[in-house]
Structures are given as C-alpha cells and as structure tokens.
Amino acid sequence: MESRRLIYLDNNSTTPCDPRVVETMVPYFFEKHGNAASRSHQFGWEAEDAVDYAREQISKLIGADEKEIIFTSGATESNNLALKGVFEMYAKKGNHIITLETEHKAILDACKYLEKHGAEVTYLKVEEDGLIDTAKLEAAIKPNTVLVSVMWANNETGVIQPMREIAQICEKHGVLFHSDATQAVGKIITHPREIGIHLMSFTAHKMYGPKGVGALYVSRKNPRVKVTAQMDGGGHERGMRSGTLNVPGIVGFGKAAEIAMQEMASDAARLSKLRDHLETELSKMEETKVNGNVNSRMPHVCNISFKHVEGEGLMMTFNQNVAVSSGSACTSASLEPSYVLVAMGLGDDLAHSSIRFSLGRFTTEKEVDDAIELVRNGVNHMRELSPIWEMYKDGVDLTKIEWSAH
Numbered sequence: 001m002e003s004r005r006l007i008y009l010d011n012n013s014t015t016p017c018d019p020r021v022v023e024t025m026v027p028y029f030f031e032k033h034g035n036a037a038s039r040s041h042q043f044g045w046e047a048e049d050a051v052d053y054a055r056e057q058i059s060k061l062i063g064a065d066e067k068e069i070i071f072t073s074g075a076t077e078s079n080n081l082a083l084k085g086v087f088e089m090y091a092k093k094g095n096h097i098i099t100l101e102t103e104h105k106a107i108l109d110a111c112k113y114l115e116k117h118g119a120e121v122t123y124l125k126v127e128e129d130g131l132i133d134t135a136k137l138e139a140a141i142k143p144n145t146v147l148v149s150v151m152w153a154n155n156e157t158g159v160i161q162p163m164r165e166i167a168q169i170c171e172k173h174g175v176l177f178h179s180d181a182t183q184a185v186g187k188i189i190t191h192p193r194e195i196g197i198h199l200m201s202f203t204a205h206k207m208y209g210p211k212g213v214g215a216l217y218v219s220r221k222n223p224r225v226k227v228t229a230q231m232d233g234g235g236h237e238r239g240m241r242s243g244t245l246n247v248p249g250i251v252g253f254g255k256a257a258e259i260a261m262q263e264m265a266s267d268a269a270r271l272s273k274l275r276d277h278l279e280t281e282l283s284k285m286e287e288t289k290v291n292g293n294v295n296s297r298m299p300h301v302c303n304i305s306f307k308h309v310e311g312e313g314l315m316m317t318f319n320q321n322v323a324v325s326s327g328s329a330c331t332s333a334s335l336e337p338s339y340v341l342v343a344m345g346l347g348d349d350l351a352h353s354s355i356r357f358s359l360g361r362f363t364t365e366k367e368v369d370d371a372i373e374l375v376r377n378g379v380n381h382m383r384e385l386s387p388i389w390e391m392y393k394d395g396v397d398l399t400k401i402e403w404s405a406h
C-alpha cells in the first residue's frame with residue numbers, strides 16, 4: 001500500500017518552491033554563475049541582466065518602478081532596514097514610531113532595539129477581531145512621529161488591516177508608512193504606491209520562491225524616501241544594501257512574482273473554497289472558535305481554537321499526517337500562548353488550544369478532506385482523555401473552578 005504523504009497545511013511558515021521557479025534558477029548556479037556587479041565581462045553582464053529582469057517582474061507584481069526594489073536576504077532584513085533605516089535617516093524630524101502588538105517579531109524586536117537607542121515606540125492594541133481601530137491610530141500620532149508600521153496581513157490569523165485608511169491618516173499627518181506585507185504579496189493585490197505605502201517588506205519563500213531572498217520597496221517619488229544603510233560595503237542597491245546579490249535567488253523570486261501575477265486570482269478562488277470547507281467542517285465540532293475577522297482575511301488561512309484541548313498535544317495526535325502550526329510554542333521550547341491571539345483578547349486557554357491551517361498552491365481537495373478527518377479524530381481523542389472536557393460535559397462552569405495554587 002502506498003504510504004500517505006504528509007499533508008502540508010503550514011504555508012504561512014514557508015511555501016514549497018514552485019518547480020517552474022527552480023527551473024529558471026538552475027542555470028544561475030552553473031553556466032551563468034556571474035556576479036551582477038562585475039562590469040567587465042559576459043558573466044557579469046548576464047547576471048546583471050537577469051537581476052534587472054527579476055526586478056522588472058517583481059515591480060510589476062506590486063505596481064512599482066524597478067528602481068524602488070531593494071533586494072535583501074528576506075523580510076526580516078527588509079523590516080530591520082525599513083525601521084532602523086528610517087529612524088536614522090529621519091532622526092532630525094522625530095523619534096516616535098507607531099506599530100501594532102500583533103506584528104511579526106522582526107518588527108517588534110527591531111522596535112525594542114530602537115527603544116534602546118532613543119526611539120519612542122507605541123505598540124497599538126488591536127480589537128478582538130484582530131483589526132486596528134484607525135481612530136486609535138490617528139490619536140496616537142504626535143508631532144515627533146516619523147513612522148507608522150502596520151502589517152498588511154497577519155501571519156497567524158490572516159487578518160487584513162485597512163491599509164488604505166491607514167495610508168490616508170499617515171498622508172494627512174505627514175508621517176511615513178511602512179508595511180510588512182510578507183503574507184500578502186503574491187496572494188492578494190498589493191500595490192504600495194496606489195495605496196499610499198512608502199516602504200514595504202516581502203520575501204520570496206512565502207510566495208513559492210526560494211528562501212533567503214526578499215525585498216524592500218522604497219518609494220522614489222512623492223515622497224522620495226531614503227533609508228540609512230544598515231550594512232557597510234560596496235554600495236549595492238542604490239547604496240541602501242551592500243553585498244553581492246543572490247542572483248539565482250533573485251531570478252527565482254522574479255519568476256515567482258510573474259507566476260503569482262498570473263495565478264493569484266485563480267489560486268485565491270480555489271483556496272478560499274477549500275479553506276471555507278475546512279473551516280465549516282471543523283466548526284461543526286462542539287466548542288470551537290474561529291479567530292480573526294472572517295470578512296477581512298487572506299483566502300487561504302484559518303485559525304481555530306478547539307476549546308478545552310491543548311493545541312500542542314492535539315497537534316501531536318496528527319502531526320505524522322498533517323503539518324500545521326499551533327498557537328503556542330512559536331518560539332523555542334516555551335509553551336507560551338501566541339502573543340498575537342492574546343493581544344486579540346483570547347484567554348490563555350483559548351490561545352493555547354488554537355491551530356493555524358494555511359493552505360497553498362499545491363494543496364488538493366483530497367488533502368483537505370483527509371485533514372478534516374484526522375483533525376476531528378484528534379480533537380475527539382484529546383477530549384475523551386480530558387478531565388476538563390468531562391467536567392464541561394457534566395455542566396460544570398469551568399470559570400468558577402478554583403484551581404489549586406501553584
């Protein structure tokens with residue numbers, strides 16, 4: 001009997017490379033191995049042409065000018081370059097940055113670093129559905145505010161922030177607007193110039209491209225934005241990011257962008273149907289809760305809490321067959337509940353019992369059906385073993401219980 005393939009529903013962590021992407025990359029490891037900065041021979045010219053072409057493919061995907069794309073090693077670096085680079089470049093204008101509690105660690109930790117270096121940072125709360133209240137954002141802007149950084153779509157819940165409204169507020173107050181759009185680019189339309197975003201981070205490996213290559217969009221006109229380089233060296237990428245370009249990676253990134261442009265709409269339509277099916281079926285189980293605003297959400301993501309079940313334990317019941325992420329243990333071996341879900345007001349118990357399902361281009365209907373069954377069995381199994389579930393079924397009000405003191 002053919003063994004069952006492990007079902008991958010963790011595409012928000014990383015996506016597999018599209019075979020068409022790998023194919024275009026291969027020559028750049030071998031016969032076209034040049035350094036894009038070598039100006040004196042064919043190898044260099046070929047590499048430079050390939051990078052130029054990828055820059056064009058990527059700029060088309062996001063409705064930008066080629067010169068507005070700065071290649072980096074990924075979204076972590078792009079976020080660091082955007083925040084630290086703007087903070088340094090615009091130091092004379094002010095030192096206040098506004099961001100969200102639900103941002104990715106690459107934003108939050110860069111902000112913490114900046115706080116040690118003279119920045120004042122406001123971490124805005126989100127509402128229970130994960131969306132920000134734009135009135136609260138506007139109220140947080142002060143005369144010394146230089147930057148607002150708000151992610152386009154959340155990696156844990158898929159919740160999409162009201163980018164246009166945020167941009168309008170930033171425009172009104174003359175504040176720069178950065179977005180970590182890593183989870184949105186290539187999956188929904190993300191045109192920073194059209195929206196009014198001045199800097200935008202994204203990465204190839206979340207859109208079926210290779211790992212280790214990303215980009216920062218930096219607006220070149222109205223306004224012309226500059227960031228202080230965070231690495232000193234040869235002055236590549238218009239002086240904003242030194243270092244020999246990852247030519248094969250960039251070529252793959254370009255191809256991934258081209259495919260995304262062609263297939264985004266059909267992928268989204270197919271995946272939202274599969275996601276809705278998964279969510280509907282799992283929500284039929286008792287005591288479940290879908291986390292995040294379902295009307296402003298990425299088409300391939302669903303985050304569900306299975307009450308009275310511990311997410312990590314639940315995952316163990318099916319992780320031989322289905323790969324997902326749980327709302328705990330995101331970092332290292334700690335069993336801390338997801339700070340994103342906690343920021344949305346979920347209690348520790350609900351945050352701990354949550355599972356994130358993120359579908360992708362290569363997810364099939366059969367895989368979703370199999371996953372539904374495996375997860376359902378896992379939840380039932382965990383609940384059968386759980387004294388808390390038994391108490392709940394016996395009608396005990398769990399909120400009234402006095403657990404013994406530690």
Ligand SMILES: *Cc1c(COP(=O)(O)O)cnc(C)c1O
Pocket residue numbers: 012013073074075076077104106151153154155180182183203204205206212213214
């Ligand atoms: C994955 C991710 C990152 C980090 O991207 P890398 O390219 O792996 O550094 C940053 N922000 C968000 C929202 C992400 O999902």
